[in-house]
Amino acid sequence: MKNLTHIARRALKLPAHNSSSSAAVVNLRCYCANAPPSSPAPNSKLFVAGLSWSVDEKSLKDAFSSFGEVTEVKIIYDKDSGRSRGFGFVHFSKEDNAESAKHAMDGRALLGRPLRISFALERVRENAVPNP
Secondary structure, X not given: OHHHHHHHXXXXXXXXXXXXXXXXXXXXXXXXXXXXXXXXXXXXXXXXXXXXXXXXXXXXXHHHHHHOOEEEEEEEEOOOOOOEEEEEEEEXXXXXXXXXXXXXXXXXXXXXXXXXXXXXXXXXXXXXXXXX
């Protein structure tokens, strides 16, 4: 705890022994501890987890196409075995359609397995070198 206070003081550039700085550190710690978990912002790409190994792109597209135009479906496969890793992505042409599909399909079963659906995050590659 003492070390955390020292780190917070350094981050805030506060003097080492000031009563007001202690209050600021305590308030900062309380704020951070109570911060709600971040949720991906709505977009037109859904992350779909909990897929059965028998689900293919066609059956996944069919399951989601009733909510709007599905532009792309991608199931992620294991490089060695060729078997599905149990998750994939569904792209919609409109964000509203993706949001409707997420709310309707999250928790519903597809081929005997409940789906867990969230909005997909943009892939961020560390140490990526931009191409000129």
